[in-house]
Amino acid sequence: MKRALQRQRAIEILLVEDSPTDRLVTVTAIEQSGIHHSLHVVDNGVDAMAFLRRQGRFEAAPRPDLLLLDLNMPKMDGREVLSQIKRDPLLRFIPVVVLTTSSAEEDITWAYGEHANSYITKPVDFTRFSAALETLGKYWFEVVTLPPASAFEGIVAPSAPTRRATASLEPLHVLLIEDSETDALLVRTALECSQGRQFRLSHTTRLSDAEQIIADGVAVDVVLTDLGLPDSRGVATYRRIQAAARGVPVIVLTNFDDEATGLEALREGAHDYLLKGELTGRALQRAVRYAIDRKAIQSQLLQSQRLEAVGQLAGGVAHDFNNLLTIIQANASFLESSSDPRDIAECAMEISAAAERGAMLTRQLLAFSRTQVLEANPIDLNNVVASTSQMLRRVIGDVNVELRLGSELPPILGDVGMIEQVLINLAVNARDAMPGGGRLTLGTRYERLTPSSARTLDGQAYAGEFVVLDVQDTGDGIEPGVLDQIWDPFFTTKASGVGTGIGLTTVYGIVQQHRGWIRVHSKIDDGTSFEVYLPVSSRQLTEANGAGASPASDTSTGAGKTVLVVDDERAIRASVTRVLAANGFSVIEADSGEKALRVWERRGDAIDVVLADLTIPDGMGGRELADRLRARSADVRIVFSSGYSADAMLVELQLRRGVTFLQKPYSAAQLLDIVNAACGLDSDD
Structure with a gap:
């Protein structure tokens, strides 16, 4: 299908979106759809109408085949744009897909009443959005732009277009x-x-x-x-x-x-x-088509239910983030008036722990929203559990954390960040089951399964060698009737507004990506155990020593090295500058790609590394900046950073976490590690 589309002319797509983050999400989804397209972007309704009517600076603009329209924008909102388009006899046949954060029934009803072709709620689900765009592309090239009827000998019936489209499937x-x-x-x-x-x-x-x-x-x-x-x-x-x-x-x-x-x-x-x-032939064909159609309807119903659950998710996220912001604000305010070193240290630790919890929640949301890129390397599960448990002791409050780690375990093939996410989600879930405190036991062991023992153990099990992560709590337990639902998105037994309902769904997805499975044992008032089976790696740990993130540097000697920091957030630039300057680096700041280029023109020979945000709004982003800089100096060293999940960009731009990509939020140690590496300070040279 995608190859067939690429043989045709490019679809002209006009994206009307004022949010830089939402623009990036939408552009990435369009690129993943595989449609051969030409994309044009404006950030307000006035420019959108000028583009469509080819007025002013848009005099030479092409007529779009598809319009992606945000509803809430400056100058002229998307509602007025949609109304004007559908009232204009020259424009009303352009398909319009509404993109908005509102899932209110009255907004949906209004949009379809104004003849919108589709209504998609943000944040965009990449897989479904890409599928929708591919369907639109198929419609355009196989139905709308069909060759004249004379090209199809003997096909002259009124329903010919439908037949031709069907035959081409x-x-x-x-x-x-x-x-x-x-x-x-x-x-x-x-x-x-x-x-x-x-x-x-x-x-x-x-x-x-x-x-x-x-x-x-x-x-x-x-x-x-x-x-x-x-x-x-x-x-x-x-x-x-x-x-x-x-x-x-x-x-x-x-x-x-x-x-x-x-x-x-x-x-x-x-x-x-x-x-x-x-x-009979007719009965069999009808049954096959009905089964496929029924599955499609079920998928649509699931999407509808998912949209309804977004409100529940938003409530849980807002509750959790407001708690974290309360901790940060209260401690920051106290720091302003306190001079006691012990108070300062304690407040700093509380702020740091709250930031870690916020980052964990964000990673959880990003992992749930789309499939992440698995960066698999041989890893020692005992090391991951031991290091993560230190952070967990600060996060999960009045819960005693015990380790029962197996000895001489073989390595597993996995992504350290994802395995940490599994451990954190299970631990936080256990903490919530022990509101009055309790014991959390983190264990590991080796198991070898034969075909017969695998069949006996679990329906998902298969023969092989495995390292098992066992997370046990002494909490309330899970009702037997609920066990089958715990992996479902947005399902939660917690009070309304408490928790997001995606923690265990995220765990399940990550474990499946690692070709593993999970066994759950639970008894009311006697706790719960999650056993995560992960296959053993055939590669040795020595192969992965340089592949993962390096440990935090104890010291940094950046004297004589200059870093150009490009970020539109003043507070981020100030924080990065403070950390780098304290470790001997010279720092130059720029709040846009254009200013960064001007700095490079004057001082490029003195700059050792560029740290650039990928999603700078209102102008040149990190990706375009990198292209411009490499045109001037092919060996320029660039580290990208973003608060948005960059899994698609890791593949497209051939980036590596901890090497050429720094995921926000990051610690001072992570910042120093990646800048040191980019400057060659941790090499043997």
Whole structure:
């Protein structure tokens, strides 16, 4: 699909957005959609209308094929822009997608009443937004810009455009699991006689072979499976294929004497069941299409429920951040009037701990909002647990933290930051289950699972070597009826406005990215245990010594080195300057890319490293600044920084955390480490 789109002319997209952060999110989502496009950006409604009407400085502007419109903007808000567009006979056919933070029913109703083509609530979900844009691209190139009817010989019916669009779609991939060659031939014949959407059939006779096909990453649109196979029988067959092909609709095939099993599979979530003796071509095609359509409707319903839950999430986040801001403000105010060194030290520790908790919450939100890039290296889980436990003791209050670490554990292959996030989320969850205090035990151990022991242990388990992280608390426990819901987004048993409901969802996603799984044991009034199984790495720890973040430097000797700090936030520039200057560096500040370029023109030969924010508003951002600087000096050393999750940019710009990218918020030690490395101060030279 994406390759086909790229053979056409670029889609002209006009983005009307005044928020620099939201612009970056939207631009990244557009780029990830794979649509061949040309993007134009304005930050207010007046310029948007001038662009559309080709007035003033926009006289040579192209006519947009798609408009992405924020509602709340200066000069003229998006509501007026939408109304003017849809009243203008020359503009009203331009598709308009409304992007806004409001999920209020009256705003949604108004937007569609004004003939908006779509309404998307910010923050943008990358995956769904990219899918929506790709659908718009498909509509534009396969329906709107079809060749004239004369190009299609013999197709003259009024519904021809629909037929042509349908014919150009990729065939639906059906995976058939059936050991009877007669029944398999019946299914193949039924699908081949389709008069509409075409089907592509893959056939296997064993469930294990089908599981391997899916594990190999083959895209499947629907699964047809017999419930009586050589290596699996009954409802267990459905359960296994449903677990392997998560998100793919499954239709089961049964004989007349086994109809009850088909009904049981239907109750467990199968999208349909068909009796082989009544299997006609029309019935099979209808069942396949219905299963796919039903899955799409379920996805839309899930998105609707997710939007409704955004309000719950916002309440929890606001509650947590307000608590943190209260701690910071109270201690900062006290510092202004106190001269006692002990008070100063204590206040500084409280502020630092609150900042760590805020950073943790932000990472949690970013991890939940989209899939992060896994930077996998061999790591020692004991070291991660031991170092993280020091911070946890400050964060989780009146809870006694105990370590029970296994000896001589093999390394696991993982991302240190993500594993820390798993540990922190589970620990904070445990703390909330022990409001009156208690004991939190963090343990590790090695386990080797055979195929039989894996099947006995857990439905998600598989054979191999694993290091297990065991997080146990002595809290209230989890109700048996709630255990199946704890991984669901926004599900929480806490009071309204307390907690976000995404902590355990984040844990589950990270563990899956590491090819692991989690076992939960809980008993009311007797605590809960989370056992996280992580596969052992075949690589040795020595290979990762230089791959992860380096330990904080004890001292820094930046004498003779000059750093150009580019950030639009005055307080950030002041803080960075204070830390670097105290460690011997000379610092030059610039609050925009343009000023940074002017500084480079005058003093470029004296600058050793540039520390640039990626998302500078109202002008040149860090990415464009880097391109300009490299055009002047190919060997310029640049470190990027951002408060926004930069996972897409890590891939696109080939950045590495702790080497060429510094994630906000960061500590003084992290700042010094990355600047020292960029200046070559920690090398052997």
